[in-house]
Amino acid sequence: RDSQRRPRRKGTMFSCFKVSDKKKRSVKTQKVKEHRNAQDVRSKYKFGKTLGEGAFSTVKLVVEKTTGTEYACKVMELPKAGEYNASGLTREDIFLEINILCNLNHVNVIKFREFFEEETRVYIICDLLRGGELLEALIRKGSYTEEDARLIFTQLLTGIQYLHQHGVVHRDLKMENLLLTRANDLSEIKIADFGLAKKPIVQKGMQTICGSPQYVAPEILAHSTGGYGPEVDLWSAGVVLYSLLLGFPPFFDKCEPRLFKKIQRGVFPQNGEGWNSISKEAQDIIKKLLLVDPRKRMTPEEARKHPWLTHKGKGNSIDLTPALKDLKEESFRAKADYPE
Structure with a gap:
């Protein structure tokens, strides 16, 4: 079906480009459990202004309600099971990579703190870098x-x-x-x-x-x-x-x-x-x-x-x-x- 074909994108100068492989991957992808927090992202964080927008995501300012700490929240659209998003990633691909990034902890790498999954979106909470x-x-x-x-x-x-x-x-x-x-x-x-x-x-x-x-x-x-x-x-x-x-x-x-x-x-x-x-x-x-x-x-x-x-x-x-x-x-x- 057309909805299950991996999209192809053309790159443009001075912008990030990604063109998917011509052949489907033959290697089986590792199964990843989707992260469903016990609470909705909006019950833990108050959403503020938009900090930036990209081709496939939006970054919002959020404030943790219990501490008043400000963070950045990256909001990405999620494809349906078995389908691909605009950047050529499956739902499983996205959660696999988010899980990897949430385990990184280094002074010279932005910190991914947690993420919340909804039916059509994922919300990734990151450190807010003011510099x-x-x-x-x-x-x-x-x-x-x-x-x-x-x-x-x-x-x-x-x-x-x-x-x-x-x-x-x-x-x-x-x-x-x-x-x-x-x-x-x-x-x-x-x-x-x-x-x-x-x-x-x-x-x-x-x-x-x-x-x-x-x-x-x-x-x-x-x-x-x-x-x-x-x-x-x-x-x-x-x-x-x-x-x-x-x-x-x-x-x-x-x-x-x-x-x-x-x-x-x-x-x-x-x-x-x-x-x-x-x-x-x-x-x-x-x-x-x-x-x-x-x-x-x-x-x-x-x-x-x-x-x-x-x-x-x-x-x-x-x-x-x-x-x-x-x-x-x-x-x-x-x-x-x-x-x-």
């Missing part, structure tokens, strides 16, 4: 050095390492998904938006084409029969670091197919004033993260031991403030020295 997006915080900061970038990137790697140790691959790491706990405080950054997170079946590669165009890893685009693994998060981390240090992403093209070809070639600007202004150690770690072959790409553990992160005295005072101009103008646009 906003990292990108906005950097713009407000006004001045910026390699030491600031190092502080940010260390936290990102630590969070990725924790996720991978617990078998979770984020698959959509990008600047917009790095949030601050407190306004203007770079010392506590959390990885957020786990809409595409996945706990891969043991010894089985992931197949779904997903991520955000400028951050997607080449092996995701390669359609390999063997699939891809957690290394995709390190590629995205490399794109984030390049953007933090230079003010624009390493791969860009207004034409999405050409963009994907550039990513698959792994050729990015390594010249110009911006590149030459950052330390040699910073250049080296970027190169080792943006390797097309995932087998040669650094792991989180290896990246955290890289000289750029361990030799804290080097590059501390290098002024990256000019990069903020590009970030402020959101000029994730083509530069004159971009390779064609």
Whole structure:
């Protein structure tokens, strides 16, 4: 029946895209007990204003009635049993992934506290992060050095390492998904938006084409029969670091197919004033993260031991403030020295 076919979605530039596998999965999905709290979500939480809206969910401000504590509540539509939602997930898929995320507990990963299931919706209670997006915080900061970038990137790697140790691959790491706990405080950054997170079946590669165009890893685009693994998060981390240090992403093209070809070639600007202004150690770690072959790409553990992160005295005072101009103008646009 048409209602039971997995929907297909086309990606758009600068937005999260997800295209489902062409073939139905042959591996049996783990059975998950749907979480029915003894009380309705509205009996425990008072709902407030809308904090944000995405393609498949809405985030609302909620207040716990007994404590007065504010949280964020992500509201997602649930498909009927045996059907798929707009993002190509079954009801069982959604509860499997929510169960995984609710068991995560790390200072650099947003905390999922509990969830409530209704017939057509699920309500996920998360920590409320008041600091906003990292990108906005950097713009407000006004001045910026390699030491600031190092502080940010260390936290990102630590969070990725924790996720991978617990078998979770984020698959959509990008600047917009790095949030601050407190306004203007770079010392506590959390990885957020786990809409595409996945706990891969043991010894089985992931197949779904997903991520955000400028951050997607080449092996995701390669359609390999063997699939891809957690290394995709390190590629995205490399794109984030390049953007933090230079003010624009390493791969860009207004034409999405050409963009994907550039990513698959792994050729990015390594010249110009911006590149030459950052330390040699910073250049080296970027190169080792943006390797097309995932087998040669650094792991989180290896990246955290890289000289750029361990030799804290080097590059501390290098002024990256000019990069903020590009970030402020959101000029994730083509530069004159971009390779064609």
